[in-house]
Amino acid sequence: MxxxxxxxxxxxxxxxxxPVAIKVLATLAVGTVLVAAWSARAELAAIRPGPELLMLAGLAGAVVLWHFASILMxxxxxxxxxxxxxxxxxxxxxxxxxxxxxxxxxxxxxxxxxxxxxxxxxxxxxxxxxxxxxxxxxxxxxxxxxxxxxxxx
Incomplete structure (x- = not known):
C-alpha cells in the first residue's frame, strides 16, 4: 500500500x-440460468415447494439480478x-x-x-x-x- x-x-x-468482456460474461451467465429455469419450469412446478423455499428462491433471484444490473450500469x-x-x-x-x-x-x-x-x-x-x-x-x-x-x- x-x-x-x-x-x-x-x-x-x-x-x-x-469492462465489456465482464458484462458479456455476466449476461451469458444470467441468460443461461434463465433458460435453464424456463426449460425446467414443468419439473419445478411439480415439486410444489413450500412458501419458505419460494421466498428463498425469490430473494436469491433478486440478489443475482441486482448484481447483474450493477455490473451493467x-x-x-x-x-x-x-x-x-x-x-x-x-x-x-x-x-x-x-x-x-x-x-x-x-x-x-x-x-x-x-x-x-x-x-x-x-x-x-x-x-x-x-x-x-x-x-x-x-x-x-x-x-x-x-x-x-x-x-x-
Missing part, C-alpha cells in the same frame, strides 16, 4: 466500472474532491479522507478483470472501487503513484 498522493488539479472523469468517477462508484446508490470517498490506496491491476488483463482500487480512509475503513475506463485509470495512477502511467492511456 502507498500513502495517498494528492493529485494536482484535473478534470473530473467518469466511466464504466466493469455501475460507473466509477474521480474529481478534485472525491472518488465514487455506483449506479442507483453511490459509494463516495472524499479525497481528503484517503489515508492509503492500493491498486490491484494486471494491465494485460484489464479487458477481462476490472482493476480494483482499495482505498483505506481515516474514518470509514476500506472501500473497493472497480474501474475499467482508461481515463479513470490514468487519474487513479496519479492518485496511487503520483504520476500518470504512459501505457495506460
Amino acid at each position: 502507498t500513502e495517498a498522493a494528492a493529485p494536482s488539479s484535473f478534470n473530473a472523469v467518469e466511466g464504466p466500472s466493469f 455501475s460507473r466509477t468517477g474521480i474529481s478534485n474532491d472525491a472518488l465514487w462508484q455506483g449506479w442507483l446508490w453511490r459509494t463516495s470517498v472524499p479525497l481528503r479522507d484517503i489515508a492509503q490506496v492500493k491498486l490491484l491491476r494486471i494491465q494485460r488483463l484489464d479487458g477481462f478483470v476490472a482493476p480494483r482500487l482499495v482505498v483505506r480512509t481515516r474514518a470509514l475503513g476500506s472501500v473497493t472501487f472497480h474501474a475499467a475506463d482508461p481515463a479513470v485509470l490514468a487519474v487513479i495512477d496519479v492518485l496511487v503513484h503520483g504520476q500518470a502511467d504512459a501505457s495506460a492511456t
